[in-house]
Amino acid sequence: MNITEVRITLRDEEKLKAFASMTFDDCFVVRGLKVINGSQGYFVSMPSRKRKDGSYQDIAHPINNEMRKEIEDKVLDAFEQELNQAGGGEPVRRAEADEDTGAAPPRDADMEGAGPADGE
Template identity: 60%
Template sequence: MEITEVTVSIRDEDKLKAFVNVTFEDCFVVRGMKVIKGATGYFVSMPSRKMNDGTYRDIAHPITNEFREKVERAVLKQYKEEMRKEGLPPDPDLTSY
């Protein structure tokens, strides 16, 4: 499955760095992904819903590690590009994307 579009909306919060929508094969979109800066670096959080017991459950997520990594690479690469376009300083934790 090919990723055909990644749209990033930059946020300047402590951990939440961006909201992201990803389109697959020009026919399916997943909205509400997030770029998060955690203790060990950046990661992509899948869209989730708060359950009655207070926990969160993903609404959509990759099934294989390979596809998760593919999505994460594409999202973080586009996040880095959007930061550059907005004139924001590059983050050294994003050098590999």
């Protein structure tokens, strides 16, 4: 499966910096991804919904680290390009994945105030 398009909608909130949508193989779109400025740098949050207990659950997400990295790289590259076009072009410091597992860093605290996947 190939990512064939990424669209970015900039936001200027404390943590939420953009919404993104991705098209796969020119035939399937996923909306509601978020670019978050977290404590360890920028990262991509998958589309989610708020549960009754107040926590968030991903609606769609990659099931392996390779695809997660590809999604994060493509979205953050598109985000950086959109920032440059808007005149706010500073380098995007990306959150680092765990060196041993490749897993994304814990992000629950970074998601406070970022809200569910809406606004697109």
